[in-house]
Each structure stands twice: as structure tokens, then as C-alpha cells.
Amino acid sequence: MKKLILIVSLVIALMVGGVVSYLTYRQAHTVGNWSDYSSINSEMSPQDCVAQGGTIVDTIGPAPSGYSPKNVLGKVAGMMCPCVCLKNQASLVTLTGILVQNNPGMEKDAWYLAYEKPGAPALSVKLLFTSTSVCQFTAIHDCATFLPTADRVSVEGWQSGNEITVRTLTVLESKKTLNDVSSWQTYRNESLGYSIGYPGDWEAEESDDTVYISAKQWRDMPEGGGSVDISVENKTLDQFIEDYNSSDIFNGYALSKILKQEEYTIDSVGAYKLTASTAIGLERTYIFIPYNNRAYIIGYHNYDDIHLEILKTFKFISPQNSQLAQCISEWQKTENLGYPLAAIQQGVISVGYKKGTSEDEIRAFIQSKGLTLDWYTDLVNFVTVSVPSGKEIEWICNLTDNRLPSVKAPEDALVQSAHTVPKTARLPTN
The missing domain is CATH 3.40.1000.10 (Mog1/PsbP, alpha/beta/alpha sandwich)
Incomplete structure (x- = not known):
């Protein structure tokens, strides 16, 4: 029993001694070489640290060369150590150039940016991609699969020597589209x-x-x-x-x-x-x-x-054997228009509507078709409407439920008639 008590006492002593030594070690390095760890208020995840171009460093140990409290971006949460995120000494740069790979003197299968500076043409820098690097061309892509489709790009990242750790790569021009x-x-x-x-x-x-x-x-x-x-x-x-x-x-x-x-x-x-x-x-x-x-x-x-x-x-596409196709075919005949197709004003038609229809009603109807009502007056029962150029007759059929030129509109139909406008006509304006 005495032996057991002695062993337990030794273990406790070692544990206490270890903790004291650890705290003494931490105190010496935290206060001696670092700004006080406990006074750092901001906190971030490891992923955010890397995304901001930082490096995760344990405060138990000597501060790195050139350390300054200004370089501390914040505490790093979720780590076993009392770690901080240190801003990299590499400078944040933005370069524009051409993506190249496997040129003479380049590391095999690595990506490089070929660019120029005034008085210094034909420069190149190696691109390093991390899990937080973003490649984009109208949408965000996985850099590993996206790069082969890119050409002229803008790269933002941290440059150290002849390497850039990429934060964002944006395609400015592409020789081939994403999909052929x-x-x-x-x-x-x-x-x-x-x-x-x-x-x-x-x-x-x-x-x-x-x-x-x-x-x-x-x-x-x-x-x-x-x-x-x-x-x-x-x-x-x-x-x-x-x-x-x-x-x-x-x-x-x-x-x-x-x-x-x-x-x-x-x-x-x-x-x-x-x-x-x-x-x-x-x-x-x-x-x-x-x-x-x-x-x-x-x-x-x-x-x-x-x-x-x-x-x-x-x-x-023009539906085959449909009422629309028949309506368009009939309206395209000169005898129904009253003048050749070449003589109509493009991008506009006139629409006659049922008596008693309010301005709000006819406007709402025209807008529900995705069109614009250009001119309205309560003195007459017709309006002028803008339509896509070249589709005037198609919209006449659309607005009249594909009625043929020879068919009279039902009395309760909102649109009683629709016609193209000859070039010689002067359109009214509000």
C-alpha cells in the first residue's frame, strides 16, 4: 500500500512539475517574444487565416524572424495550440498575363504566368494553388479542372521570389469557350x-x-x-x-x-x-x-x-401544321396586308381593342405579353405597340389568337384587330 501511495505521489509531482514547466515556458515565450496572446481579441478559423494569406504559428516557441505585433491577424480557433495567424511577409500583387505550362526551364506540369513589365519583357512566375484559391470565369470553378480552358488571366496573390500563392485567378480572354x-x-x-x-x-x-x-x-x-x-x-x-x-x-x-x-x-x-x-x-x-x-x-x-x-x-421554331403557321402564312399575302411586306414599318404594329376597355386594362394585357405600349388615347380604340423587329406578323397572330385576316373577331374579344403599319404612315405620339 505504501508503495502504491509513493508511486501516485511521484506521478502527481511529475504532472504538476510538467504543468508548471509548460506554463513557465509559455510565459517566457509569450511575454518575451510575442505580444501578450491573451490580449489578442480577433479570432478566425484556420481556413480564413490561409485565405487571407496568413500562416498559422504556435505561440509556444520563439517568434519568427522579423516578427512584429502588426503582423498578427488574430487568434486561430479550433487548434490544440495557442496559435495565431501571422501575415505573410510576401507582398500582395496583381499581375496580368498568359497561362503557360511545360515550357523550357519550367517545372513539369506546373502552371506559370507569362507577363511583361516596362523594359522587362518575357517574365514568368510560378503559380501555387491552395484549397482556398479561386478561379473564375462568370462563375467560380475548381482551379484544377478549370485552368486548361483559360488563356489571358488576371492573378491576385502573394508573391515571394519567383512564386505567387494564388488568391484569385480571373479569366479575361479565352481561346475556347467552356463548352464546344x-x-x-x-x-x-x-x-x-x-x-x-x-x-x-x-x-x-x-x-x-x-x-x-x-x-x-x-x-x-x-x-x-x-x-x-x-x-x-x-x-x-x-x-x-x-x-x-x-x-x-x-x-x-x-x-x-x-x-x-x-x-x-x-x-x-x-x-x-x-x-x-x-x-x-x-x-x-x-x-x-x-x-x-x-x-x-x-x-x-x-x-x-x-x-x-x-x-x-x-x-x-414555327410549329408545323398549326394555327399560328397558317395565320402567319395568310397575313404574309400582299392582298391581306394591302401592301408588300417590304413596305411595312419594322418593330411596331397597331392594335384595335374592345370598346369600353380602360387604359389600365389594355396596358396590362400588352405588358403581360412582354411588349411595350407606345401610344394611347381615349379618343380612339387603338394603340401602337412595339414588337421585335421582323416578327410583326407573328405578333399580330399572337395577339388575335391566330385569327385569319378574313375572320371577324368575337364581340367580347379584348383585341378586335391588329395590323402592320406602312412606312408611309406617321405614327402618333403622346
């Missing part, structure tokens, strides 16, 4: 009157009047990259916004909500761009296109370059 659309496939829907392209390793899946375009493989992005959705519905812009805002309600709070609305043009057709939040906190963008008495709605992620490239390929 020459190998893309095309989804075409004759009955709904549109087409859209997508990469060869993506797929298009239909469900009723909606098509979902997505990558066949999971992508290293939120929701695996998500999809570009195109739906065709019979609803107004206000109805779409109302439906979206009420689609995910939790305890009376709307989890999904339209945040911003702005005018937009796609394939020369007026539309609306809607920025929305989703129930899981992602940003989602919608293009709402009132066209041919329908609403074409395209949903996509604005931060995804491939989604943006897909959006650029969206086109309206």
Missing part, C-alpha cells in the same frame, strides 16, 4: 414550338409539357449541378410568381420566394428574368416568356456556366 457547342445535341419540340441545345454527355427527359436537361453524371456542384427545366403553361406572370411564392410554406413562412424581377429578351422576344430562392437556400433563376398565348418558363442556375450556355441556344 459543335458536339451538342438539340432537343426540339414541334408541338410546343421551341428548340434548345445541350452537351453530348447530358440528357433531356420529358414529362408532360416540361423537359428536364441535366448531366448524366453527378457534378461537383449543389444538387449535383441540377437541371435546366423548360415548361409551357397557361398562366400569367403574376400567377407564376404567386404559385412559386406559395409552393413551400412552413409555419406560415415562404421558404421559396421570387426575390427580383427584371425585363429580359430571349430570341428577340420580350421576357422577364426572375431571381428566386429555393426551399434549401439555393438561388434559382427563371425566364418567363409570354409567347403565342402561352408561358414558356425556363429554370436554371445562374452560377453554372453550362446552364448559361444552354440558355443561349433556346430558339422558337
Whole structure:
């Protein structure tokens, strides 16, 4: 028993002695070589330290050469040591140049920036990438897979000697786009009157009047990259916004909500761009296109370059054997217009409306189609409307429910007539 007590006493003595020695060591170095650790108020994560160009250093030990309290960015949280983040002695620089690799004298497979300075052409510096380095070209990318597509870039980072630790790399010019659309496939829907392209390793899946375009493989992005959705519905812009805002309600709070609305043009057709939040906190963008008495709605992620490239390929096509095609064909005949197509004013049509219709009603109707009402007076029952140049007859058919020139409008129809405007006519102004 006495031996056991003696052993325990020795262990306790060693532990106490060790703690005292540790505290003495820490006190000596903290006060002697460092500014007082406990007086540092700011705190950051290890990731933030690296992102700000700092180095994580243990305060138990001698201060590094050239240390100054001004270089302490803050305490580093989540570490076993009493560590601080020290600002690197390397200078923060911004250089513009060309990305090069495997040139003579360069480290194999390493990336270099070739740049020039006045009186010193053909300079190069090695680029070092960390987990916090950001490469961007309209959206943020993983530097490892993104760099081969880049060309002329701007690099911001910390330079030490002939190396730069990259903070951000921004593409200014690119010899090739992120996606070569020459190998893309095309989804075409004759009955709904549109087409859209997508990469060869993506797929298009239909469900009723909606098509979902997505990558066949999971992508290293939120929701695996998500999809570009195109739906065709019979609803107004206000109805779409109302439906979206009420689609995910939790305890009376709307989890999904339209945040911003702005005018937009796609394939020369007026539309609306809607920025929305989703129930899981992602940003989602919608293009709402009132066209041919329908609403074409395209949903996509604005931060995804491939989604943006897909959006650029969206086109309206003339539906085959449809009322619209027949209406356009009839109106294009000179005897129906009264003068040749070459003699019309482009970008404008006149619209006659039902008697008793208020200015607010006709304006709201025209705007719901994504068009602009140019001129109105309560003295006559017609207005002038701006339309995409070259699509005057198409919009005449659109606004009149594809009525042929020889067909009289129903008495209760809001739009009683629509016509092109001859070049010789002088348009009224408000």
C-alpha cells in the first residue's frame, strides 16, 4: 500500500512539475517574444487565416524572424495550440498575363504566368494553388479542372521570389469557350414550338409539357449541378410568381420566394428574368416568356456556366401544321396586308381593342405579353405597340389568337384587330 501511495505521489509531482514547466515556458515565450496572446481579441478559423494569406504559428516557441505585433491577424480557433495567424511577409500583387505550362526551364506540369513589365519583357512566375484559391470565369470553378480552358488571366496573390500563392485567378480572354457547342445535341419540340441545345454527355427527359436537361453524371456542384427545366403553361406572370411564392410554406413562412424581377429578351422576344430562392437556400433563376398565348418558363442556375450556355441556344421554331403557321402564312399575302411586306414599318404594329376597355386594362394585357405600349388615347380604340423587329406578323397572330385576316373577331374579344403599319404612315405620339 505504501508503495502504491509513493508511486501516485511521484506521478502527481511529475504532472504538476510538467504543468508548471509548460506554463513557465509559455510565459517566457509569450511575454518575451510575442505580444501578450491573451490580449489578442480577433479570432478566425484556420481556413480564413490561409485565405487571407496568413500562416498559422504556435505561440509556444520563439517568434519568427522579423516578427512584429502588426503582423498578427488574430487568434486561430479550433487548434490544440495557442496559435495565431501571422501575415505573410510576401507582398500582395496583381499581375496580368498568359497561362503557360511545360515550357523550357519550367517545372513539369506546373502552371506559370507569362507577363511583361516596362523594359522587362518575357517574365514568368510560378503559380501555387491552395484549397482556398479561386478561379473564375462568370462563375467560380475548381482551379484544377478549370485552368486548361483559360488563356489571358488576371492573378491576385502573394508573391515571394519567383512564386505567387494564388488568391484569385480571373479569366479575361479565352481561346475556347467552356463548352464546344459543335458536339451538342438539340432537343426540339414541334408541338410546343421551341428548340434548345445541350452537351453530348447530358440528357433531356420529358414529362408532360416540361423537359428536364441535366448531366448524366453527378457534378461537383449543389444538387449535383441540377437541371435546366423548360415548361409551357397557361398562366400569367403574376400567377407564376404567386404559385412559386406559395409552393413551400412552413409555419406560415415562404421558404421559396421570387426575390427580383427584371425585363429580359430571349430570341428577340420580350421576357422577364426572375431571381428566386429555393426551399434549401439555393438561388434559382427563371425566364418567363409570354409567347403565342402561352408561358414558356425556363429554370436554371445562374452560377453554372453550362446552364448559361444552354440558355443561349433556346430558339422558337414555327410549329408545323398549326394555327399560328397558317395565320402567319395568310397575313404574309400582299392582298391581306394591302401592301408588300417590304413596305411595312419594322418593330411596331397597331392594335384595335374592345370598346369600353380602360387604359389600365389594355396596358396590362400588352405588358403581360412582354411588349411595350407606345401610344394611347381615349379618343380612339387603338394603340401602337412595339414588337421585335421582323416578327410583326407573328405578333399580330399572337395577339388575335391566330385569327385569319378574313375572320371577324368575337364581340367580347379584348383585341378586335391588329395590323402592320406602312412606312408611309406617321405614327402618333403622346
